[in-house]
Amino acid sequence: MCGIIGACLSSHVCRNFVIGEIVFNGLLRLEYRGYDSAGVAVIGDKLLVKKGKGKLSELDARLDFKGLRGCVGIGHTRWATHGVPNDVNAHPHVDCRNAFAVVHNGVLENFVELKRMLQSRGHVFASDTDTEVIPHLVEEYYYRTGDVFKSFKEAVKALKGTYAILLVTPLEPFKIFFAKKDSPLIIGLGEGFNLLASDIPAVLPHTRKVVVIRDNWAGFITPSEAYAEDLASGEPVELVKYARTVEWSISEAEKSGYPHFMLKEIYEQPRAVMETVYGALRDRLITQAVELLVNAEKVYITGAGTSFHAAEHFSITGTRLAGKPVISFISSEYDTFLPGAGEGDVLIVVSQSGETMDSLKALRAFKGRGVKIISVSNVIDSAIPRESHVTLYTRAGPEIGVAATKTFTTQTILLTYLAVRLGEAIGQLDSGDKEKILGSITSAGELVKKTLEDTGGLARKLASSISRSSSAYYLSRGVGVPVAKEGALKIKEIAYVHAESYPAGESKHGPIALVESSFPVVFVIPNDSYLETLLLGNIEEMKARGAYAIGVGAEGSRAMELVNEFIPVPRAHWALTPITHTIPLQLLAYYAAVEKGLDPDKPRNLAKTVTVE
């Protein structure tokens, strides 16, 4: 789960740009993928590698990445899997003769065997990483073949696991070699230069023309050419067929004056939600997805983290609006659910990045049993959409902050619409109900805008007290439960406040034992009279034990009088609870983190795209 970038410049472009700056600035845009150490290699007169432990800006101050000269360079920002974060384990890694430098995102399952074999042939290793076997393998094959590309391909074929790899060498000073399996990699095509990167925002300042590299391709870029082969067939790939133009603008991938990406992305939600709704209303693939779901014997839905909370939302709305039971499970737990699945079933995989390994594994395992796959993703052509039968895209734009915000609200609005269409197709939803929900869905962008306007100040005020608490509960019922879980996840990961979420009814069966004077309990109160009545009882129970109750509910809710603090959100159909009620919880977490002096964009130990199991 690291970020990698490579830049190959013609001598003309090279005169006007510093390679170190291009690589460093690209890495800054990939830092959300990992930030415990980083490094850069350039080919100047010879191979030069600079790397170390720490965040990019600190390292640049120490090592001057930006000052590196040359026409070809690669860089890496790391989220450690094998080997602690330190200077030696930072990438790039080199072979014994300092002839091949490699950056890698992924995990090599057979590195121990490969390392032993290479050591027995005299190779000396410097680090504890799995990656270091790659340059040594290339070195080993190069002794035999004298051909860099052949040696690189042989080395790649020997690897088991996941990888996006870039390699540079003074033996071929105007090329960057690449290979990919299960970890993302794109080519950015330019005039007088070509780039490689883990994600599109890293190349956007230079080009919008990209090729999403597919699994088992290996190739190279030069300043004027991009070449790839399918390793399975040995045939060249016609890359022009895969080139496409990215619609995002660079400002969408930048902070635009906000202090953090997370806050910017929270405030982008009116547009993101509106565009997702417009996209869904026009998307013919929704009809295909609905057909699959109507005919499905069993419907499963999965995801990880925030995407799992969106999945749970569909499990509730699919059942309530369409009368179709939907089994939700966390993607890393897929093998528990696999034995019950087979032909005739459908699995929906929710993943903003489309690259999460746990979700990809679940997809592959279910597909292997003949299950039809519908995916919901924010990244076109990413791994999960590519392997799905039907993909529905959210239109959130790039999400850089590590904590998911706008991708959750866009996932849930899209899935709510899918549930409505399913209910309509099954004949479960009467036209009056349908009109009411569709009314809320089509005005969802406005609802989000109003929620932001109404709740920002109060969330900021409450953040200061919640940031001082060591623990909190987030409780709700029914459609509010995934939202409460999402609120707890946000404050945990961003502000490091220990928060647990329960269906409120369950809180009596143990969790209430922890509640004492001033213990914060956040109640998510959906706009549903029955659920609200039940929650009023739960609020009373918690308050009777001294809890400090914070309610998030529709303006005029009966809970207003009961709780210590009430955050009013616009009154909308209950199915839109994630759209209205999540936003103050995102802001609460954001401001609590800022209050504690933490960087909400880069929470410790986390990476945005988790491409390891």
Ligand code: F6R
């Ligand atoms: C939480 C968060 C993560 C992701 C999870 C799945 O704020 O961002 O929990 O939701 O890693 O990622 P995707 O949706 O890319 O599969």
